[in-house]
Amino acid sequence: xxxxxxxxxxxxxxxxxxxxxxxxxxxxxxxxxxxxxxxxxxxxxxxxxxxxxxxxxxxxxxxxxxxxxxxxxxxxxxxxxxxxxxxxxxxxxxxxxxxxxxxxxxxxxxxxxxxxxxxxxxxxxxxxxxxxxxxxxxxxxxxxxxxxxxxxxxxxxxxxxxxxxxxxxxxxxxxxxxxxxxxxxxxxxxxxxxxxxxxxxxxxxxxxxxxxx
Amino acid sequence: xxxxxxxxxxxxxxxxxxxxxxxxxxxxxxxxxxxxxxxxxxxxxxxxxxxxxxxxxxxxxxxxxxxxxxxxxxxxxxxxxxxxxxxxxxxxxxxxxxxxxxxxxxxxxxxxxxxxxxxxxxxxxxxxxxxxxxxxxxxxxxxxxxxxxxxxxxxxxxxxxxxxxxxxxxxxxxxxxxxxxxxxxxxxxxxxxxxxxxxxxxxxxxxxxxxxxxxxxxxxxxxxxxxxxxxxxxxxxxxxxxxxxxxxxxxxxxxxxxxxxxxxxxxxxxxxxxxxxxxxxxxxxxxxxxxxxxxxxxxxxxxxxxxxxxxxxxxxxxxxxxxxxxxx
Ligand SMILES: Cc1cc2nc3c(=O)[nH]c(=O)nc-3n(C[C@H](O)[C@H](O)[C@H](O)COP(=O)(O)OP(=O)(O)OC[C@H]3O[C@@H](n4cnc5c(N)ncnc54)[C@H](O)[C@@H]3O)c2cc1C
Numbered sequence: 001x002x003x004x005x006x007x008x009x010x011x012x013x014x015x016x017x018x019x020x021x022x023x024x025x026x027x028x029x030x031x032x033x034x035x036x037x038x039x040x041x042x043x044x045x046x047x048x049x050x051x052x053x054x055x056x057x058x059x060x061x062x063x064x065x066x067x068x069x070x071x072x073x074x075x076x077x078x079x080x081x082x083x084x085x086x087x088x089x090x091x092x093x094x095x096x097x098x099x100x101x102x103x104x105x106x107x108x109x110x111x112x113x114x115x116x117x118x119x120x121x122x123x124x125x126x127x128x129x130x131x132x133x134x135x136x137x138x139x140x141x142x143x144x145x146x147x148x149x150x151x152x153x154x155x156x157x158x159x160x161x162x163x164x165x166x167x168x169x170x171x172x173x174x175x176x177x178x179x180x181x182x183x184x185x186x187x188x189x190x191x192x193x194x195x196x197x198x199x200x201x202x203x204x205x206x207x208x209x210x211x212x213x
Numbered sequence: 214x215x216x217x218x219x220x221x222x223x224x225x226x227x228x229x230x231x232x233x234x235x236x237x238x239x240x241x242x243x244x245x246x247x248x249x250x251x252x253x254x255x256x257x258x259x260x261x262x263x264x265x266x267x268x269x270x271x272x273x274x275x276x277x278x279x280x281x282x283x284x285x286x287x288x289x290x291x292x293x294x295x296x297x298x299x300x301x302x303x304x305x306x307x308x309x310x311x312x313x314x315x316x317x318x319x320x321x322x323x324x325x326x327x328x329x330x331x332x333x334x335x336x337x338x339x340x341x342x343x344x345x346x347x348x349x350x351x352x353x354x355x356x357x358x359x360x361x362x363x364x365x366x367x368x369x370x371x372x373x374x375x376x377x378x379x380x381x382x383x384x385x386x387x388x389x390x391x392x393x394x395x396x397x398x399x400x401x402x403x404x405x406x407x408x409x410x411x412x413x414x415x416x417x418x419x420x421x422x423x424x425x426x427x428x429x430x431x432x433x434x435x436x437x438x439x440x441x442x443x444x445x446x447x448x449x450x451x452x453x454x455x456x457x458x459x460x461x462x463x464x465x466x467x468x469x470x471x472x473x474x475x476x477x478x479x480x481x482x483x484x485x486x487x488x489x490x491x492x493x494x495x496x497x498x499x500x501x502x503x504x505x506x507x508x509x510x511x512x513x514x515x516x517x518x519x520x521x522x523x524x525x526x527x528x529x530x531x532x533x534x535x536x537x538x539x540x541x
Binding site for chain 2: 003004008011012014015018039043096098099100102103106107110120141142143144145146147149171172178182183184185186188198199202
């Protein structure tokens with residue numbers, strides 16, 4: 001059975017038609033011990049079949065170690081978005097972005113395609129100043145209406161500054177991480193394993209934490 | 214796999230404009246829930262120079278799973294309905310702001326709206342449609358343990374309580390709905406209700422009664438939430454005997470209703486004891502040219518269809534107020 005019904009396909013098409021340039025979805029999976037990898041593969045393939053601006057590359061976490069090292073992938077299923085020149089945008093999704101997360105996925109694809117967002121000048125200046133490596137993990141559940149905003153805020157920082165990498169982490173797929181990071185409410189944002197906050201906060205909250213690092 | 218797609222979020226037809234501090238608006242609407250969005254459509258169609266300031270689009274509807282009592286749709290999910298509302302507003306070039314919420318208001322022939330980032334916007338009328346948000350219990354431990362077992366959104370956080378013990382506080386619609394969502398995954402759900410019966414709709418009460426892992430504590434209240442890093446127990450008081458006992462639990466879902474987002478109008482407008490803005494049949498507040506609509510007002514029964522109707526009324530009342538003002 002198809003992942004997307006006809007109505008959803010149509011809606012996805014109207015959104016993806018707004019892409020400016022090509023985007024490559026790099027999808028990592030593994031053959032064994034990954035229950036959601038197969039669905040993930042179908043998910044990215046179906047998305048790609050909706051727009052000819054979307055390309056997909058499939059890799060194995062284990063056997064394509066050069067690729068998983070290149071993008072810093074340590075668990076599957078994982079998605080990394082590349083821009084038209086195949087540059088890493090550092091916007092990643094761990095687990096399938098279903099439920100409400102389809103919105104952050106589409107938002108990040110449009111952003112990777114070069115659709116510009118107006119960022120207020122003072123915020124842009126703060127983003128440009130980030131000089132240290134920053135790793136943002138946004139823990140979500142798929143039934144959470146305000147989680148996509150938390151993911152998109154992290155992704156925006158990654159897209160705008162090459163020192164930042166930002167992940168959506170879907171907690172039912174990566175339950176062990178939910179436990180390790182003690183997640184019992186979402187969205188939960190963890191920055192460099194050092195600072196964390198709960199709830200969909202404005203981008204300034206991310207910057208406040210990053211500036212304390 | 215399910216997808217809660219908000220295609221409208223990405224619409225290119227977006228004609229939204231930025232606010233300008235030097236512009237004098239005919240009306241500025243505060244809040245983009247059902248009331249504010251309906252008011253926006255009416256004001257734009259009347260040709261008013263309109264602005265819309267909000268924290269997010271959709272209000273409480275964006276947090277609602279399914280709706281079965283908004284006419285025209287036998288069933289529609291919250292995201293979809295918000296999308297449809299948004300689309301209808303987006304056809305107009307309305308001034309729109311969603312980064313900085315409203316902090317305070319100043320009355321006068323020309324009214325001023327001060328945003329949290331310090332900007333000040335000028336307008337001849339104001340329509341307040343800022344709705345409501347979840348109420349906290351205001352007991353020790355609650356705020357400290359938010360996200361560590363204390364939760365307010367069952368559809369978001371239920372997955373973290375698989376095979377765990379949870380308490381749901383509140384026996385109204387949202388409490389019973391949360392208990393149903395949790396009963397599907399948790400080992401045990403205890404619903405605490407201050408009154409001696411549930412006040413939710415019968416259809417929901419019956420649904421909850423089908424679960425065998427749910428128990429009820431009527432006429433009890435929570436007085437404290439305890440735990441180191443995470444919730445470990447709750448202190449619960451019997452309202453009759455006043456005895457307090459401690460119950461082990463992994464989570465506490467607070468569903469005790471909502472409070473109006475009216476604090477920015479605190480000193481300016483008359484309110485009832487629940488801090489709801491008092492309005493007359495024309496959505497008129499005690500200040501000329503300031504109108505209010507929807508859940509933030511004293512109008513009884515908080516529903517989407519009512520908020521929409523009130524939003525329309527406020528817009529029409531603001532229009533006729535403007536027509537009766539001398540043009541400078
Ligand atoms: C879980 C749940 C389920 C529900 N189910 C149903 C149902 O099935 N059917 C039904 O009819 N009703 C239902 N309701 C009630 C319904 O959602 C509300 O009555 C309706 O949303 C009220 O609309 P409103 O526009 O007045 O306010 P809200 O929807 O609360 O919107 C208020 C808006 O104001 C904004 N705002 C707040 N403060 C500020 C500020 N300072 N500055 C700028 N903007 C601000 C908010 O961001 C928000 O966008 C439900 C409510 C909940 C919580």
